[in-house]
Amino acid sequence: MRCAILGGAGFLGRHIGRAMASEGAEVWSVDRSLSAAGSAPWLAGEVQADCFDLPSWWDVVGGADVIVHLASSTVPATASEDPIQDVQTNLVGTLRLLQELRKKAVRPRLLFASSGGAVYGRPQYVPLCEAHPTMPMGAYGATKLAIEHHLRIEEAQHGLPCRILRLSNPYGEWQQPHGVQGVIAVFAHRALNAQPLDVWGDGSVVRDFVYAADVGYAFAAAARHEGETRIFNIGGGAGHSVNDIVHTLEQLLGHAVERRVFPARPFDPPVNVLDIQRAQNELFWKPTMAFEDGVAKSVEWLRTVA
Amino acid sequence: MRCAILGGAGFLGRHIGRAMASEGAEVWSVDRSLSAAGSAPWLAGEVQADCFDLPSWWDVVGGADVIVHLASSTVPATASEDPIQDVQTNLVGTLRLLQELRKKAVRPRLLFASSGGAVYGRPQYVPLCEAHPTMPMGAYGATKLAIEHHLRIEEAQHGLPCRILRLSNPYGEWQQPHGVQGVIAVFAHRALNAQPLDVWGDGSVVRDFVYAADVGYAFAAAARHEGETRIFNIGGGAGHSVNDIVHTLEQLLGHAVERRVFPARPFDPPVNVLDIQRAQNELFWKPTMAFEDGVAKSVEWLRTVA
The missing domain is CATH 3.40.50.720 (NAD(P)-binding Rossmann-like Domain)
Known part of the structure; x- marks a missing residue:
């Protein structure tokens, strides 16, 4: 083929x-x-x-x-x-x-x-x-x-x-961290570079990765x-909140990450999962990568291109 | 306004x-x-x-x-x-x-x-x-x-x-009878001019007019x-079959109308009514014109432009 x-x-x-x-x-x-x-x-x-x-x-x-x-x-x-x-x-x-x-x-x-x-x-x-x-x-x-x-x-x-x-x-390796899409790559890149993460609202918004x-x-x-x-x-089969992403990054990096909190955006649906x-x-397909492992892959790759 | x-x-x-x-x-x-x-x-x-x-x-x-x-x-x-x-x-x-x-x-x-x-x-x-x-x-x-x-x-x-x-x-007055749309105007015009009406299948297909x-x-x-x-x-609030249109025209004109029958088209849904x-x-709107009266209006208008 x-x-x-x-x-x-x-x-x-x-x-x-x-x-x-x-x-x-x-x-x-x-x-x-x-x-x-x-x-x-x-x-x-x-x-x-x-x-x-x-x-x-x-x-x-x-x-x-x-x-x-x-x-x-x-x-x-x-x-x-x-x-x-x-x-x-x-x-x-x-x-x-x-x-x-x-x-x-x-x-x-x-x-x-x-x-x-x-x-x-x-x-x-x-x-x-x-x-x-x-x-x-x-x-x-x-x-x-x-x-x-x-x-x-x-x-x-x-x-x-x-x-x-x-x-x-x-999300995953090769996702560019400088775009307007791809919150995991953007957050991971900023966290690796000791830059604060921009969070709208309380970080409870759930998305499907x-x-x-x-x-x-x-x-x-x-x-x-x-x-x-x-x-x-x-x-991905389950939703993850913005806070989940931040916590996962903090665990992977072994230290807390600064957040910059902005007002919640009313047009953001609170949950969006497929x-x-x-x-x-x-x-006969289902996702096989655990969220934490996938984020770790992203972080590893970003370290190689930092 | x-x-x-x-x-x-x-x-x-x-x-x-x-x-x-x-x-x-x-x-x-x-x-x-x-x-x-x-x-x-x-x-x-x-x-x-x-x-x-x-x-x-x-x-x-x-x-x-x-x-x-x-x-x-x-x-x-x-x-x-x-x-x-x-x-x-x-x-x-x-x-x-x-x-x-x-x-x-x-x-x-x-x-x-x-x-x-x-x-x-x-x-x-x-x-x-x-x-x-x-x-x-x-x-x-x-x-x-x-x-x-x-x-x-x-x-x-x-x-x-x-x-x-x-x-x-x-459908109604001012609908041109020479187009590819508007079966009522097309049929009425052909019937007025003693031309046969093209019917696909048995004429039972129901549409909303x-x-x-x-x-x-x-x-x-x-x-x-x-x-x-x-x-x-x-x-229109109710469906009408192709046969309904033909019968209505026959009643209005006072004589039978010739049909040319072609094979049914499999992509035509049998019924489509809103x-x-x-x-x-x-x-606070609903249609007020009865089907037979509306078809009569079409026929009257087509007579004036024939």
């Missing part, structure tokens, strides 16, 4: 590539950037290209049986700042990909990384199962959801098989999946 | 304009086309403009308290043929409108005509209430739904009040609505 990972040089792309290669796939990265030399020995090759421009990479890779679609030009904050740009690049870009794929005699399977934190909107109950209403509260989630719909429609009308993985918050290598195995399972189901939640029963039942 | 109707010269725009004017609003049409001279005496004025280009019409109208957004460059078939074009004009166009409206000191209320036939997808039960899952099965519905989400998000983040009306299949003037009064009610609810189904209880309870 040949697999092209769109966004394969990034944090999540590396984990997914490694997981799929470990299960025997020939894995290519397609990304605007190349991996640092020698840093991704599991790859069969890399193409530096615009992921959404299929003709620029398809023949170089030699075609693909599976496309893992992680390509995104935005994060929630930048999508809200410029929703038109978000639609133009990510939604229209994906539609351009689909249009090119219609021309292929044999259609690859497309695995799409959607966002379990963004497409559902404010939880009506937790844990959120896949049948929960989808009422995104930001442009980022609206675009992820629109892409999901177009993928389902493309399969029904043009036979391109798809699987949609709604991820909670991935999933170790990125576990996400990689979920994609590998989705590549093999034979059933009728198309949408799967992929999460129900992953469907993925367990149908993909 | 000054009301700008984007798409005000079209079939539905005329009905909505007339209804809102009858309730005292100053109604302007904004449309690529002008109404035929003297044909829309209820209008305070018309602007021939690109609806999505707010600066080209806002000052001409003198600003608006209510914007009725009917502007669309596609129908389901054309959206499926070119989903990128559908997204570029209708979704991006709406986002451009929203961006311009953020600059206004006082935000008008935006009433959006969504599609109850397209946003839900295959009915899991009928009648479909507003909480039914939204799984559109075509690009047209995916775009309508994405616009809905962005309107909700715009209200939450930037205070632009909105109401979303998910219409079933409007709502008389367009009733839709007009629903928009007028949504313009006044003060509650927290944002999404309303607007339908639950309109919420609109009755919260907008």
